[in-house]
Structure formats: structure tokens, C-alpha cells
Amino acid sequence: MNKLYLFGCSHSEITSGLAEEDFWGDLLAKKLNLQFSPSAGEGKAGTTGCNVNEIFFDLETTLMFYPPDEDDVVIWNTSYMLRKMAKGILIKYKDEIEEGVLKDFWKPDIVCAFHWFTHTKMGYELLRNRKIETYQWLLDGEREIIDLIKLTIDSHLDCNLKFEGFAAATGTTEEALSREFTCPEQRIFEWFTGTSHIVRTREEDPSQINFPNFKEQVKWENLIRVPDNFNCWNDFILKYPVTSHDGHLSADGHHKLADIMYNQINEYRNEK
Numbered sequence: 001m002n003k004l005y006l007f008g009c010s011h012s013e014i015t016s017g018l019a020e021e022d023f024w025g026d027l028l029a030k031k032l033n034l035q036f037s038p039s040a041g042e043g044k045a046g047t048t049g050c051n052v053n054e055i056f057f058d059l060e061t062t063l064m065f066y067p068p069d070e071d072d073v074v075i076w077n078t079s080y081m082l083r084k085m086a087k088g089i090l091i092k093y094k095d096e097i098e099e100g101v102l103k104d105f106w107k108p109d110i111v112c113a114f115h116w117f118t119h120t121k122m123g124y125e126l127l128r129n130r131k132i133e134t135y136q137w138l139l140d141g142e143r144e145i146i147d148l149i150k151l152t153i154d155s156h157l158d159c160n161l162k163f164e165g166f167a168a169a170t171g172t173t174e175e176a177l178s179r180e181f182t183c184p185e186q187r188i189f190e191w192f193t194g195t196s197h198i199v200r201t202r203e204e205d206p207s208q209i210n211f212p213n214f215k216e217q218v219k220w221e222n223l224i225r226v227p228d229n230f231n232c233w234n235d236f237i238l239k240y241p242v243t244s245h246d247g248h249l250s251a252d253g254h255h256k257l258a259d260i261m262y263n264q265i266n267e268y269r270n271e272k
Helices: 024-032 052-065 107-129 142-156 164-170 184-193 233-239 251-271
Strands: 004-007 073-076 133-136 241-243 246-249
Touching: 004 024, 004 052, 024 073, 024 251, 052 107, 073 107, 107 133, 107 142, 133 251, 233 241, 233 246, 233 251, 246 251
Parallel strands: 004 073, 073 133
Antiparallel strands: 241 246
């Protein structure tokens, strides 16, 4: 019997107080006639507290030691975009407002956003290249993701990224504070957007630079889309919480999510 594999954080596993038969993974597996018993090694669930780094590592080890077959189904989720630690700095999820003006993102925030983007995209590519039936599930809104990637383009496409906050946070010297650090995400970013041949300074107008691959790379294939009356899946989760103090889905929310996923998966299958 084919299996269901879930990659993600606590939103992709059974949380405290939820019955197994009410978990959206179990419900979806039954609807799709798939085996789903992670404790017995039949399929897998997500892991509480994981960020994109840990989820991507989970994918790597899964593909290496017990990879899904082509006829299995994968739901690929990499938790929240800014849920990670970078260069010793705790990333804040929302910017602060000072005197009515939205502060700039820290440079490490932008790096984290694109770090999440590249890992999410490449994880899906790894699964797709193995011809595994895979569907993407994003907790953050598509618009928010695109805006952050555009902000990366507009503000941080330099030869190197400067981490002013890095030295201050780690107690390094003033000399280190002024250095430029080459960032792997920057190289990946240039490859994704086709901008590796562009050298620009802060004074250049980003609107005058053409990014040939950008629109193509921010497309989300096989995306499980949030209902129209919600901005993002996180809003959906908060609409149907376990309690007002727990940001996880209630049993009712799990049943609704399973129905939505099942219907959209069938729509994608019918298009092929």
C-alpha cells in the first residue's frame, strides 16, 4: 500500500490533546487510500519546533535512508519563513514601528527569508526530480513571500552582503564590523534570479535592472491554496485554534484542512 509523507513542523504532526483519528494527516491518508503509521515506519509526520534547516535535513535523511516511492504522496511544508536562527541573531517575525514609521528589516532577516525560500524550492525540486507526487503547503502568504523576495532584490543585491548586526551580536571587533561576508544564499539568489552577471551599488535604481528568472522562480507548483476568505494558512489556523492560547488547529480545523487538501489534490490529478 502506498504511503503518505508529511514534512513540516508541529502543524504537520499530532499535537497535545488531539486524537489520532482527528489529525489531518490521518484523515487525508484515509481519503487518498494511503498508509500512514509513522511510528511503525509507514509514512512520516512533521516534527514539533522545526525550522527550515531542520526540515530540509529531515528531507535529506529521509531520501537517503528510507525514500518515498514514486507512487507515494508527499506534503512539503517548511514552517514559517522567518522561523530560524542566523549568524547568532534571533530573528524577529514582525518589524517594529517607531514614530509611525515601519523600521527596515535587519539584513539577517532578509537573508533568513531567502534562505527559507531557497531551501523550500530546492526541497520540492529534489522530490519532483525523483518523480514523487508532491504538494506544497505554505504557512505564510504568497504575497508576503513575494514582497520579501522583492525586498531582497531591491535592498541587498550587492557583491557581498554586509552583516552589521552580526559583529555586534557576537562581540567581534570593530574591524570585523566593517568587513563584508560572502553569503551562500547570495550566490544561490543570483543563480535563481539570473543576476550573477550584474554588479551593482547601493546608488543604482533597482527598478532599472531586469531579473529574467525572478517571476518564474516564485511560482509554486502543486500548491495547496488557502480558501479565498483567508490571507494565508496561518490565518486559517488561528481561525480554528485548539484554544485562544494555542496556535494549533482544533479537531474541527484538522477535518476542514483534510477536506481542502483532498479536494485540491484531486483537482491537480485531474489536470494531468
